[in-house]
Amino acid sequence: MYRDHFDSSVVDTREGKLTNSLTFRSPPTGSLAVVVFGAWSASVELQWAMVYHSSFKDDGQYQQACGCPLLPLRSHIKGPAPAADAAAVDIIDEAINFFRANVLFRKFEVKSSADKLLIYLTLYINMALKRIEACKTEADGIKAIISLGLEKFPIPGEGGFPLGGLLSPPQSREEADLFRTYLKQAREETSGRLIERVYRPNGKPNKWWLAFAKRKFMNIMLPL
Numbered sequence: 559m560y561r562d563h564f565d566s567s568v569v570d571t572r573e574g575k576l577t578n579s580l581t582f583r584s585p586p587t588g589s590l591a592v593v594v595f596g597a598w599s600a601s602v603e604l605q606w607a608m609v610y611h612s613s614f615k616d617d618g619q620y621q622q623a624c625g626c627p628l629l630p631l632r633s634h635i636k637g638p639a640p641a642a643d644a645a646a647v648d649i650i651d652e653a654i655n656f657f658r659a660n661v662l663f664r665k666f667e668v669k670s671s672a673d674k675l676l677i678y679l680t681l682y683i684n685m686a687l688k689r690i691e692a693c694k695t696e697a698d699g700i701k702a703i704i705s706l707g708l709e710k711f712p713i714p715g716e717g718g719f720p721l722g723g724l725l726s727p728p729q730s731r732e733e734a735d736l737f738r739t740y741l742k743q744a745r746e747e748t749s750g751r752l753i754e755r756v757y758r759p760n761g762k763p764n765k766w767w768l769a770f771a772k773r774k775f776m777n778i779m780l781p782l
Contacts, residue, residue, distance in 0.1 A: 609656075609659070609660050609663050609666055609667075610652070610655075610656035610659055610660055611669050611670070611673055611676070612649060612652055612670060612672035612673050612675070612676045613647070613652065613672075614627070614629055614649060614670065614672035615670055615672070616670050616671050616672070620640075622671065623728065623733050623736045623737035623740065624713065624714045624725045624726050624727065624728055624733065624737045625671065625674065625714075625724075625725050625726040626671060626674050626675050626678075626725055626737070627671050627672055627675065628640070628736075628737075628740050629642075629648065629649045629672060629675060630642035630643075630646070630648060631648050631649070631650060631743065631744060631747055632644060632646065632648050632650075632651075632747075633743060633746075633747040635743050635746050635747055636743070637739055637740060637742065637743025637744075638736055638739050638740050638743070639740055639743050639744065649672065649675055649676060649679065649744075650679060650744065650747055650748050650751060651751075652676060653676055653679035653680055653682075653683060653748065654683065654748070654751060654752060654755060656676070656680070657680055657683050657684075657770070658766075658767070658770055660676075660680055660775060661680060661683075661684060661770055661773045661774075661775045662773060663775070664774075666775075668724070674721075674724055674725060675744075677721065677724065677775075678721060678725075678741070679744065679748055680775050681720065681721075681775055681778060682745055682748060683748065683752060684770075684771070684773065684774070684775055685706070686703050686706055686748070686749060686752055687752075687756070687767065687768060687770060687771035688771045689702045689703060689706055690702060690703055690756055690763070690768065690771070691768050691771040696757050696761040696762075696763070699753075699756070699757065699763070700753055700757075703749045703752060703753060703756075704746075704749055704750075706745070706749060707742075707745045707746035707747075707748070707749035707750075708746065711738075711741070711742075711745070713728070713734060713737055713738050713741065714726055714727045714728065714737075715727025715728060715734075720778050721778075755767055756768065
């Protein structure tokens with residue numbers, strides 16, 4: 559539902575050269591932020607200090623693992639996530655819809671446990687875009703992002719997990735298996751939905767997405 563706040567355009571920059579830009583509007587304030595890409599390097603001017611947070615609240619209705627809620631997902635992929643209503647916005651929708659705004663920030667104030675999952679999925683999307691960026695064809699990109707969703711990955715308490723201070727290690731083997739399986743389901747579902755955004759119907763990559771592969775959310779990058 560926030561997709562309409564993103565508009566691609568072309569702006570005139572120094573020396574009269576045309577440079578791609580992305581302008582997005584913050585609905586609560588009306589402030590603008592402009593991201594300018596010259597030769598695919600980004601310089602950012604942020605004119606408001608806000609990030610998008612998850613709408614899911616800490617009301618105790620969701621099972622938790624490693625300090626993270628196992629939120630409902632709209633997914634046909636097998637896993638432990640509760641089934642979300644077909645018309646509902648789930649945490650994956652939020653992560654994708656907010657990505658191009660949130661990825662610009664190096665700090666993110668966690669306001670709910672759901673924000674922890676939002677942060678993880680934002681980092682995952684960032685990593686997925688870098689994988690796609692290296693692909694020459696749509697077929698290669700789709701293969702790369704689907705394979706990424708199936709790869710092994712660390713969870714809290716294991717080496718290489720980037721958010722050790724945010725999520726707690728599992729207290730049992732059962733909790734570890736539950737959280738790993740949930741994240742696997744969420745990663746695979748995110749990969750499938752991201753393909754629809756990154757590639758246009760004609761098979762061409764959407765540069766207004768791939769340009770953000772070079773950003774580092776919270777100055778963190780999941781290992782490639």
